[in-house]
Structure formats: C-alpha cells, structure tokens
C-alpha cells in the first residue's frame with residue numbers, strides 16, 4: 001500500500017503508478033514572476049450548501065470531509081472552469097513540523113499545510129470516478145495554511161478527531177460550508193495538473209489561492225496525532241506526521257494568474 005515513508009513514499013510511487021513521471025504532475029513550485037496575468041479569467045465563484053456535508057473520515061492518508069455529490073447543490077464555477085464542478089470532498093496535507101507541509105510552494109516557500117477542496121465536472125460526466133480519468137474532469141481549489149491565530153472553523157474539524165483517530169474511522173459531519181475555510185481574497189493561480197496522491201491521474205484543473213488562512217500550531221499538532229493505522233494495530237499504531245508530495249517538474253506548462 002502506498003504511503004509517505006521511505007519504502008512506500010513519493011520517490012517509489014513510480015514503481016506502481018507510472019503517471020508519477022508524467023507531463024502534468026502536481027504539486028508544483030509557483031514562480032510568481034513567471035505567472036501570466038490573464039484578464040480573461042472570470043472570478044472563481046463557490047456556491048456551497050452546508051447540508052451537503054455528510055461525514056468526516058480518516059482515510060489513513062489524510063482526514064477528509066465527504067459531501068453528497070448526488071446533485072448540484074454545492075458547486076464551483078468561473079475562474080478557468082467551463083461549467084459547474086460539483087463538490088465531492090475536502091482534505092488536508094501537512095508536514096512533520098510547522099516549517100513545511102504544503103504541497104504547492106510559492107517562490108520556493110512552503111506553508112505549514114494545504115487544504116484541497118475537490119470537485120468534479122458534472123456537466124460532462126456522470127460520476128467522480130469517470131471525471132477523474134478526463135483531462136478537465138476535476139477542479140481542486142488549493143488553500144495555504146499559515147501558522148498563526150487559531151482558526152475557529154478548523155476547530156470544527158479537529159473537534160472530531162477523537163472519534164476518527166485511526167484509519168477507516170468515520171463520523172457524521174454536517175451543516176458545514178467550506179466557504180468558511182477560504183481567505184478574504186479569491187485571487188488565484190491556475191494550471192493543468194494531477195492528483196497529488198496515487199493514482200496521480202492527470203485530470204485536475206488546479207486553482208491555488210494566493211492568500212493563506214490561519215491555523216495555530218496546536219491545531220496543526222492535532223492533525224499529526226491522527227493515526228495512519230487501523231485501531232487493531234494496537235502497539236504498532238503510527239501517527240500521520242506527514243502526507244505532502246514534493247513539487248514536480250513544470251515541463252511544458254504555463255501558470256496563469258487571475259490578478260495583476
């Protein structure tokens with residue numbers, strides 16, 4: 001099973017997942033001076049129904065809030081996107097210390113963590129799984145987390161950790177609108193990329209917000225206290241201390257900016 005340790009981590013994912021060395025892999029280092037301002041980019045518009053939120057789960061690789069994607073109650077549109085993309089799940093990536101943990105970088109700088117809000121193209125496809133195999137099938141909104149003040153909305157997520165400590169655990173989680181985890185500005189960079197976890201499918205239109213949201217170091221420590229092992233693991237249980245993929249080659253891609 002793939003993971004983030006030496007024996008099963010990002011450096012050996014290519015053994016089982018050949019796309020690891022593909023032409024549009026994520027994450028990347030966003031070099032701001034090379035980003036092209038594109039005035040034709042529309043504003044990114046999110047419209048989420050808090051009742052779409054269903055469960056929060058420990059997948060063993062991250063903690064994810066899963067949404068009911070049976071209709072277009074919660075969507076993102078605009079920006080570089082053609083049509084509606086339906087909200088599916090959100091999850092986080094972090095590192096072993098506060099100094100790094102984001103997946104994307106900005107001018108070589110890491111943030112402490114990164115939130116991914118995952119959507120799929122419900123205009124062209126009938127399911128997430130089908131959309132995940134198409135070049136414009138998924139839209140992931142990336143939000144950087146910077147260590148600072150405690151975040152009262154992240155607190156709603158960390159409050160559930162006692163019930164989902166080990167891999168495979170789930171807990172009801174509703175009445176949650178992910179807009180509360182977005183910064184004041186919706187300025188973004190966008191580029192064509194991939195899932196940052198196996199199978200690394202090259203089906204993601206990435207939009208990475210320029211401004212971070214805050215998270216406290218205590219809240220970050222709670223993410224690292226989640227377990228990547230099942231409850232039955234007993235004494236061999238281990239903490240989810242890191243789950244971020246290193247940056248990948250830009251190759252023949254352009255990053256566009258929605259702002260000057």
Ligand SMILES: NS(=O)(=O)c1cccc(NC(=O)NCCCCO)c1
Nearest residue numbers: 057059064116118140194195196197
């Ligand atoms: N990291 S990411 O590129 O945003 C990305 C995009 C789409 C799916 C995923 N990850 C998954 O689907 N993981 C399956 C388990 C997560 C829900 O428990 C990650």
Ligand SMILES: [Zn+2]
Nearest residue numbers: 091093116196
């Ligand atoms: Zn992710």
